[in-house]
Amino acid sequence: MPTDPSIQQPCIHCGDCARACPDALNPEALFFALVRDDFAAARGQRLDACSECNRCVEVCPSHIPLLDWFRWGKSELAAQAHADALRARFIARNSRLARERAERAAARREVRADAATALPVQTISHADVLAAIARGRAKREKHP
Ligand code: SF4
Ligand code: SF4
Incomplete structure (x- = not known):
């Protein structure tokens, strides 16, 4: 779980990240879904559509390492998909x-x-x- 407590501040819900996202995602909602380990919600928020451009991180006044979270979330989803595929093959x-x-x-x-x-x-x-x-x-x- 990525964190950098030395510079990170709590999210102030300013919405700057969503306005900056070229893929029309809601980085704040994605962030909170991943904080809760709610991968279904992260999938519903189209985490896989994140192009990892880093713009949300650049504009975030709270210095939340959003992209680190999104990369971690993507790897977790990929691991889950792999496990699901193995389970399906086994069945x-x-x-x-x-x-x-x-x-x-x-x-x-x-x-x-x-x-x-x-x-x-x-x-x-x-x-x-x-x-x-x-x-x-x-x-x-x-x-x-
Ligand atoms: S890193 Fe992902 S969520 Fe953030 S602005 Fe870029 S595409 Fe949007
Ligand atoms: S830019 Fe940062 S502080 Fe503002 S809503 Fe997005 S995550 Fe929260």
Whole structure:
């Protein structure tokens, strides 16, 4: 959290910073949002649109290091966005793995169901084979 207590004075709400901002931001509101660690408010005040021109700092009669605050706030927002992206990737990966597990389980159930309804395998006994050979032989003897 940037501070320079040796020269900094409290904000007197003069509005000079807002009038000086070329990006039509409200540096005072941004400053107080960041002091409160209210990053949602800082985002709502378009912190990311700050071009870091330093004009608000140049005109501030209270010598508040506004730009230091804004740079710190931007880095915090970037870190939060990175953490959010990692969390989203983690959740997406877990749901993909769960879906693939469910698909594999469904496929296994399908294979088991097919196997249960398949026709029984025909078994041929040794006696059947001998009988077939004997029939063939008899037919050949009858019609050589
Ligand atoms: S540093 Fe950012 S907030 Fe300050 S005047 Fe420049 S653009 Fe506006
Ligand atoms: S210029 Fe400085 S004192 Fe004036 S409103 Fe902005 S932050 Fe406050």
